Amino acid sequence: MSQQEIEVILSRHLAECLAMPIFIVNPDGDLIFYNEPAEAILGQSYTETGTMPAKEWTTIFQPLDAEGNPLAPEDLPLMIALREHHPAHKQFSIHSKDGVARDIDVTAFPLIGQADRFLGAIAIFWESRK
């Protein structure tokens, strides 16, 4: 069995201790971990789903831009951070599986480990201020 990199393990441990929804993806964009607050957004638990491929998780919460148009997966901050190795921030709305529509802010940043190893990216979700 392969083992996650140590920086990823510690990121998950931090995410498990925080109250903000946090998503962690590997360099391929697969969702390798999300914490309990993030489970409310996805409407699924990590224990049930395990790792999710990028194609699956990017559409699950139906992101919409300010005009109400569907947001392409590649325009999500997490995918931008992954592609450009640079932080990204965006405001959009989601309609998650729990049936609740939310306006959210998402900040994503690349995860770069010791010796400049690129390990994936992390996104943090906030409910937008009204």
Add this chain to the structure above:
Amino acid sequence: MKVTFWGTRGSLASPGTDTARYGGNTSCVSVQGDEDTLIVLDAGTGIRNLGQTLSSALNRVDILLTHLHMDHIQGLPFFAPLRRPGVEIHIWGPASTTLSLDSRLQKYLSPPLFPVSVRELAADLHFHELPTDVMEIGEFKVNAQLIIHPNPTIGYRIQSKNASVTYLPDHEPALSGRTFGTDNAWTSGYRLAEGANLLIHDTQYTEEEYRKRLGFGHSSIRHAFRFAEISNVKHFAPFHHDPTHDDDTLDRMFEKTIRDMRPSYHVTPSREGLAIEVHG
């Protein structure tokens, strides 16, 4: 391969009559291959005694540093081969994000902390920064991976043709969170330790001490035994004994843990002078 323990103590050298059996010198272990390749794991105070035993005909030594905390490098300038012209010394260890390995070592090996600088040592020194891919050192393949311990810290797996030794002297896998012991893919050090013929691992704290020192980067004895179990190792050598634990305390700790946990693998608590022949 032959594994010899030259220093088994953690944090601080602790010589004295009450630590004489397990030893007071800090971390240093040698691994000698069947074709005479010599690898030295860490350069705590135990490395001085190792240096005294090495032949003057020796022409290459590879020192693999896990990290640069003082108990793992303090013996380095007292390692005799460093003062011999013509001896190739390869030092492997972690850089930081801002400083190279040799710059980090020079912080200790320079005045006022030490009177002799790295440049004044007679041996032919080579520095190699980790982590990197699997490297080959003589007859060995060595895997070096980051593990959980404050500041960049490397764990090693040394593989010969027919046996493997994993060295994780300062390691707190329980900080992997609730996945520790249940999901090996999320357990620090697992990849290095899986199926090893010999695991040398941190057992610095009792359970009570661990609760007070969570996050210090060391393991409770039970966590270490559990890590050995999930890693399916064949032989386990508890290591990095706390300087406050005298010989009788260590005897009691190991006897009780073995009695309570009934490990499926062989256990030999490490002590200074112990040598183990490791076979596949």
